[in-house]
Amino acid sequence: MKEMTAKEVELLVNEGKVLDIIDVREVDEVAAGKIPAAVNIPLGLVEFRMHELDKSKEYIMVCRSGGRSGRAAQFLEGQGFDVINMAGGMLSWEGKVK
Template identity: 75%
Template sequence: MKQITVIEVETLLNKGKNLNIIDVREADEIAAGKIPSAVNIPLSLVEFRMHELDKSKEYIMVCRSGARSGRATQILEDYGFNVINMTGGMLAWEGKVE
């Protein structure tokens, strides 16, 4: 499984890089703040909503600590998607939130 740190993600965003970020937390967790431009697809719905994703794009998976996003990364990898797990999750995130 490919991984990326919160610092690497924040650096890429600060450089203006357009990232495809999927936050797999539940709606009540998202309400407390998410990375700007992140799309919310709760882990429980990843398999049902994967048809919304493009296999030619790279996705960064995010959750609270990195565990659920790791599971989501594995699920999507098994279906042939190019995905990276953000280690540390939102607990480690110090960048902007919306």
């Protein structure tokens, strides 16, 4: 499984790169703040909403600390998606939140 640090993702966001970020935290966790471009798909719904994703894109998976996003990344990778886990999750995120 590929991984990036929160700092690496933040640098790409600050450079204006268009990233496909999926936040797999629960709705109440996301309400406290998420990466502005991130789409919320709680971990328990990833399997049921993966039809919304495009296999030609690369997705960065995010959660609170990196564990749930790692599980989501492994699952999606097994389904043929190109995914990267953001190691350390939102606990390591120092960038802007929405």
